[in-house]
Amino acid sequence: MRRPFFLILFTFLSLISQAQKRKSHVTYRVTGKAIYVKHCMTCHQSDGTGVQNMMIPPLIKTDYVLGPKAAIIKILLNGLNGDIKVNGDNYSGEMPSQAVLKNSEIAAVLTYVRSSFGNKASPVTVSEVKSARAANKKAGL
Numbered sequence: 001m002r003r004p005f006f007l008i009l010f011t012f013l014s015l016i017s018q019a020q021k022r023k024s025h026v027t028y029r030v031t032g033k034a035i036y037v038k039h040c041m042t043c044h045q046s047d048g049t050g051v052q053n054m055m056i057p058p059l060i061k062t063d064y065v066l067g068p069k070a071a072i073i074k075i076l077l078n079g080l081n082g083d084i085k086v087n088g089d090n091y092s093g094e095m096p097s098q099a100v101l102k103n104s105e106i107a108a109v110l111t112y113v114r115s116s117f118g119n120k121a122s123p124v125t126v127s128e129v130k131s132a133r134a135a136n137k138k139a140g141l
């Protein structure tokens with residue numbers, strides 16, 4: 001009689017944890033979108049297309065957005081200015097640092113960007129932002 005009880009309990013608990021995971025993913029995307037609207041949209045536009053003639057690159061399937069997470073986190077922490085190539089076009093604009101954002105906000109906004117505008121890349125976690133920020137500090141940036 002003990003086994004079925006544990007089986008039921010286990011199924012029940014795993015259902016709860018799945019539901020919670022789904023919920024936290026949804027919340028993350030909602031917060032991520034809000035942060036995007038507030039901190040990125042004026043430049044990169046609501047649909048991530050950027051404004052090419054103002055030197056603002058798109059966030060749609062770019063090497064930076066889909067590439068290594070440490071690199072994209074670093075762009076947010078330090079900003080970016082220099083000559084870069086995005087989806088075949090040259091840009092030499094200036095992106096201000098977004099380092100005022102908390103680790104959780106950076107994780108959420110990058111998770112949103114990497115899973116919106118046609119992008120399908122894995123989420124960015126708070127601990128990934130934390131270690132990228134630490135490495136950044138160590139490098140004296």
Ligand code: HEC
Pocket residue numbers: 036039040041042043044055056057058059062063064065072075076080081082083084086091092093094095096098109110113
């Ligand atoms: C004031 C305008 C501005 C804001 C605000 C801004 N960016 Fe940028 N961003 C730029 C510009 C300009 C570049 C290109 C810099 C260069 O040419 O070196 C860029 C480059 C990038 C890149 C790398 C290139 C690419 O398109 O893949 C990413 C990723 C990015 N921004 C994400 C973000 C995110 C996410 C936010 C919000 C947290 C944000 N940016 C806020 C202007 C901005």
